[in-house]
Amino acid sequence: MGRQPCCDKVGLKRGPWTIEEDHKLVTFILNNGIQCWRMVPKLAGLLRCGKSCRLRWINYPRPDLKRGALTEMEENQIIELHARLGNRWSKIASHFPGRTDNEIKNHWNTRIKKRLNLLGIDPVTHKSIEHKEKSETNNMESNNSQNYEQENIVIGRSESDHQTARAEAKEERINEVIYETSNLTNNYEMLCGAGLNMVNCYSPSFSLEDSVNPSTSIQDDVAIPQWYFDSVDSVISWNSFNQLDDKELFFSEKRQ
DNA sequence: AATTATTGCAACCGCAATTGT
DNA sequence: AACAATTGCGGTTGCAATAAT
Numbered sequence: 001m002g003r004q005p006c007c008d009k010v011g012l013k014r015g016p017w018t019i020e021e022d023h024k025l026v027t028f029i030l031n032n033g034i035q036c037w038r039m040v041p042k043l044a045g046l047l048r049c050g051k052s053c054r055l056r057w058i059n060y061p062r063p064d065l066k067r068g069a070l071t072e073m074e075e076n077q078i079i080e081l082h083a084r085l086g087n088r089w090s091k092i093a094s095h096f097p098g099r100t101d102n103e104i105k106n107h108w109n110t111r112i113k114k115r116l117n118l119l120g121i122d123p124v125t126h127k128s129i130e131h132k133e134k135s136e137t138n139n140m141e142s143n144n145s146q147n148y149e150q151e152n153i154v155i156g157r158s159e160s161d162h163q164t165a166r167a168e169a170k171e172e173r174i175n176e177v178i179y180e181t182s183n184l185t186n187n188y189e190m191l192c193g194a195g196l197n198m199v200n201c202y203s204p205s206f207s208l209e210d211s212v213n214p215s216t217s218i219q220d221d222v223a224i225p226q227w228y229f230d231s232v233d234s235v236i237s238w239n240s241f242n243q244l245d246d247k248e249l250f251f252s253e254k255r256q
Numbered sequence: 257a258a259t260t261a262t263t264g265c266a267a268c269c270g271c272a273a274t275t276g277t
Numbered sequence: 278a279a280c281a282a283t284t285g286c287g288g289t290t291g292c293a294a295t296a297a298t
Contacts, residue, residue, distance in 0.1 A: 016266070016292090038283070054284080055267070090286060102266080105287075110264055262296070267289105275282070 011045040015058055021046055025053055026061045047082060059100050066098030070107055078104060083126040 013021075028044035034057075037050035045051060070078070074096060081092045089101035090107075096104065108123075116123040 014268080036283085050282080052267080059266070087287065101286075106265055111289095251260095252279095258298105260296100260298075263294085265291105265293095268298085269289080270287100271285085272284105272286085274282100276282075 011047065012049055014052075017060070020054070021048070022061050022163060025057060029057060059102050064098055065100070066096075070099070074099070075107070075115075077118070078108065079126075082108065082112075082123075085225075127232075173231075 017025075021184070023048055024044045028040065032043070034040065037054045040046075040050055040053045041048045042052070048056075077095065078092060081095060085091050087105075089105040092102040093104050093121075094097055113123045119127075120129050121127070122129050
């Protein structure tokens with residue numbers, strides 16, 4: 001026997017979330033954290049499936065989210081990361097504290113793609129479109145060394161430039177690993193000390209400052225309802241849930 | 257003012273990886 | 278070890294807001 005199914009989808013609400021639903025979700029998670037998404041809607045009193053609750057939490061009411069448009073600097077960094085990682089949005093998003101993979105993916109599809117096309121760069125290969133066409137012709141002629149030379153001409157690099165660039169890229173990657181490691185350590189320390197039961201939340205970038213004073217991470221032009229900050233008041237906890245007999249929980253649901 | 261086209265974003269869907277029984 | 282539930286991810290869709298005609 002495996003586990004209980006995520007949800008049967010019968011009688012569950014779909015579509016945009018209402019303020020009341022957000023309130024219930026935030027109240028529950030701020031008070032209790034997350035141990036099992038499947039149980040969150042049941043315990044929070046929501047007619048949504050766990051998957052929907054998870055997605056909503058990640059993309060909207062999370063207190064550590066950075067709001068507002070992506071900056072040009074962020075945009076350039078996304079392009080650089082996309083060239084290295086491809087469409088691995090969650091990996092790309094992990095480089096941007098407070099940004100979600102969905103947000104970055106949407107921004108890529110709606111803006112950056114266009115921007116690159118206007119600049120004559122293929123958003124998939126990150127190469128000059130002019131060069132792409134030429135290299136396709138060259139491929140038909142089966143001449144790989146010429147392609148390489150052509151690439152260097154288009155990008156404007158000599159072989160020695162490439163060697164320098166490769167060395168720089170290697171160093172950059174080492175620095176990146178160091179940076180990510182220190183970030184993880186900071187986040188872990190914050191989670192241990194924050195007082196909120198958020199250890200199991202999906203939130204690789206939650207900062208100590210944000211957890212102590214949620215309003216500091218939110219831009220002034222975005223109004224956050226007062227209930228958001230009044231929510232830390234336990235109603236149902238995972239402890240009380242854990243004390244419940246599994247059968248009792250599911251039988252009572254079936255009786256409804 | 258009415259209609260149509262475009263844009264941007266939130267949410268859904270299906271699949272793969274991970275985890276629990 | 279095998280099976281099934283759960284989670285996380287990326288692609289896609291639906292829809293509201295806005296712009297263009």
